[in-house]
Amino acid sequence: MDLHCHLDLYPDALKLLPEVVKRNQFTLVVTTSPRAWVATSRVFAGYENVKVALGLHPEIAERKANERDLLLSNVAQAPFIGEVGLDGSPRCRPSLPLQRAILEAVIAECGRQGGRIISLHSRGATTEVLDVLEKYPSAGKPILHWFSGTSRELQRAIELGCWFSVGPAMLSGAKGRELLSKMPTDRVLPETDGPFATVNKAPLMPWQAKDIVGLLAETWRESEDGIHAKLASNLKRLLSDA
Numbered sequence: 001m002d003l004h005c006h007l008d009l010y011p012d013a014l015k016l017l018p019e020v021v022k023r024n025q026f027t028l029v030v031t032t033s034p035r036a037w038v039a040t041s042r043v044f045a046g047y048e049n050v051k052v053a054l055g056l057h058p059e060i061a062e063r064k065a066n067e068r069d070l071l072l073s074n075v076a077q078a079p080f081i082g083e084v085g086l087d088g089s090p091r092c093r094p095s096l097p098l099q100r101a102i103l104e105a106v107i108a109e110c111g112r113q114g115g116r117i118i119s120l121h122s123r124g125a126t127t128e129v130l131d132v133l134e135k136y137p138s139a140g141k142p143i144l145h146w147f148s149g150t151s152r153e154l155q156r157a158i159e160l161g162c163w164f165s166v167g168p169a170m171l172s173g174a175k176g177r178e179l180l181s182k183m184p185t186d187r188v189l190p191e192t193d194g195p196f197a198t199v200n201k202a203p204l205m206p207w208q209a210k211d212i213v214g215l216l217a218e219t220w221r222e223s224e225d226g227i228h229a230k231l232a233s234n235l236k237r238l239l240s241d242a
């Protein structure tokens with residue numbers, strides 16, 4: 001399973017789709033703009049185990065600000081939201097006020113619609129993302145994708161009920177592995193963030209999210225079979241009433 005990939009952005013997405021359907025138990029395809037969601041959900045329709053999430057990526061908030069209303073008006077039809085969030089890295093910092101306005105509006109709308117499963121970007125802005133989630137406790141089930149905050153921020157995210165999607169790229173570093181060891185095992189799911197995330201310079205494929213199973217087994221001191229069962233039960237709980 002892969003809880004955060006950009007399947008629409010692989011060069012041969014349409015050819016990949018049947019393979020992803022076959023190899024993955026479940027794939028959450030996140031989009032970077034509401035118009036991409038409209039197109040992608042049409043093209044990827046008809047597969048029970050592939051869901052397309054409605055997003056507006058914070059890194060392109062300025063360029064896509066004119067799609068803000070399209071984002072908000074489609075929350076009612078979209079059980080999955082993402083990729084949304086905030087990016088506080090130096091390049092994106094200037095648009096933070098705009099990013100925050102968009103994020104707050106979409107999270108508030110998720111709450112009004114009865115809650116959504118939301119895949120969130122939080123690089124360099126973890127505290128600010130958590131502030132928004134805290135303000136709208138009925139927004140649904142937030143999944144912090146590729147969490148890279150501090151241990152203290154992780155603790156706060158856990159208290160706010162957040163889930164975490166972690167992948168091979170995040171866990172290739174000591175910091176990512178350290179954070180993983182502090183996450184609640186019943187709120188962790190695999191992701192790739194492909195094709196942006198890579199291993200050995202090659203884009204991760206959506207079925208490679210499972211490459212983290214060995215590391216999870218080591219970290220949680222469980223067998224690989226035990227990890228597969230655990231992840232399946234986590235997924236089931238995440239998707240219940242979605």
Ligand code: MN
Binds near residue numbers: 006083
């Ligand atoms: Mn992403």
